[in-house]
Amino acid sequence: MSTRKTFLRFGSVSDRVGLKKSAIYKRITEGTFPAPIKLSARCSVWDESSIDAWIQRQIDAAQSAGGSK
Numbered sequence: 001m002s003t004r005k006t007f008l009r010f011g012s013v014s015d016r017v018g019l020k021k022s023a024i025y026k027r028i029t030e031g032t033f034p035a036p037i038k039l040s041a042r043c044s045v046w047d048e049s050s051i052d053a054w055i056q057r058q059i060d061a062a063q064s065a066g067g068s069k
Contacts, residue, residue: 005047005048005049006047006048007037007039007045007046007047007048008045008046008047008048008051009045010024010036010044013046013051016051016055017051017054017055033054034046034047034050034051034053034054
């Protein structure tokens with residue numbers, strides 16, 4: 001069985017993680033958010049699995065810090 005990869009455009013990424021453009025790019029610069037994949041001069045996308053993994057890390061960190069479960 002093959003695993004199908006999906007690309008997400010910026011709007012989808014922002015909606016999924018609940019962050020605005022400046023917050024996402026600040027975290028990319030800090031190395032705490034997945035960097036986009038440049039497909040062309042005007043097109044950047046994110047691998048959906050990298051965004052899903054980032055979301056899961058945020059959940060895990062909140063739970064280990066005593067956040068809600």
